[in-house]
Amino acid sequence: MSFNDIKGNKNITERMSRAIRNRNISHAYLLEGDSTTDKIGLAENFAKAILCENTGAGDSCEFCQSCSKVNHGNHEDIIYIKAEGNSIKDESIEELQIKIRNKPFAGDRTVVIVQDADTMTLRAQNRLLKTLEEPAPGTVLILLSENVENLTETIRSRCITYKLNPVEISDYKDIISGAIQILDMILEGAPFYKISKKLVEYTTDRPTAQSFLNAFESWCRDLAISEYDTEGRLLFQAERLEEIRKRAKLYSGNFLENAIIAIEEARNDLNRNLNINYTLKNLTLKILDNMGIQKEDN
Numbered sequence: 001m002s003f004n005d006i007k008g009n010k011n012i013t014e015r016m017s018r019a020i021r022n023r024n025i026s027h028a029y030l031l032e033g034d035s036t037t038d039k040i041g042l043a044e045n046f047a048k049a050i051l052c053e054n055t056g057a058g059d060s061c062e063f064c065q066s067c068s069k070v071n072h073g074n075h076e077d078i079i080y081i082k083a084e085g086n087s088i089k090d091e092s093i094e095e096l097q098i099k100i101r102n103k104p105f106a107g108d109r110t111v112v113i114v115q116d117a118d119t120m121t122l123r124a125q126n127r128l129l130k131t132l133e134e135p136a137p138g139t140v141l142i143l144l145s146e147n148v149e150n151l152t153e154t155i156r157s158r159c160i161t162y163k164l165n166p167v168e169i170s171d172y173k174d175i176i177s178g179a180i181q182i183l184d185m186i187l188e189g190a191p192f193y194k195i196s197k198k199l200v201e202y203t204t205d206r207p208t209a210q211s212f213l214n215a216f217e218s219w220c221r222d223l224a225i226s227e228y229d230t231e232g233r234l235l236f237q238a239e240r241l242e243e244i245r246k247r248a249k250l251y252s253g254n255f256l257e258n259a260i261i262a263i264e265e266a267r268n269d270l271n272r273n274l275n276i277n278y279t280l281k282n283l284t285l286k287i288l289d290n291m292g293i294q295k296e297d298n
């Protein structure tokens, strides 16, 4: 996944891309956005594009060794700092300062991604400030934050701040119709790779994937309960009661129940930050298994 694949926040990805093209990468960035925004996804894409061996176009090439390492989550020149318990402690920043004194392993840059930067204790913030004031050569810090008010003014003033807009989630009806199409494909015995391809259309990033799973689940629930809820009082899509009752006849109650369980598991996997493609592939397989359909994996 490169900048091109990121939905929304084009103004930010364009600025990141330009900084890389012009070799004008700052030593510190602050990505600010609420919980619906994919800050970590954007930060990782930025890191990948910065570290890419073919950065001429200002985006990751996706085929060099560096891009491949980032995609596999094992690039040695990306350092992640996370909260331990409720906060990022002074010791974590101290360890970081020791690490970035060393040269990068592969190229000439080290990228540090500080998740939940606003949970840094005041001591940790003051320590990090020293790094921001006298940056180690080649090091790029990317701080991610939901509440920048919790960061000291001196930290904020030393970072280039990008404020992320919540990703615009396409019309709910569109997502529901996607869910219906996918269930239809399963019913028709469509091959696995076709179903996966369809799923990917709705899941370009974490927030979109989450809302797709929500829609998918609410549709399966509607189908499952329509048999008992004859007036459609409990249905999410009550206005489609007739259609729902007709469609519900195509699936066994057991199938729908298992599908809902699989969707819930997929949602938990996404919350645990598992890879989006992996999670959805897994979901498709579970639903297909449940249907007893021969899989064709491509």
Ligand SMILES: [Zn+2]
Residues within 6 Å of the ligand: 052, 053, 054, 060, 061, 062, 063, 064, 065, 066, 067, 068
């Ligand atoms: Zn590359």
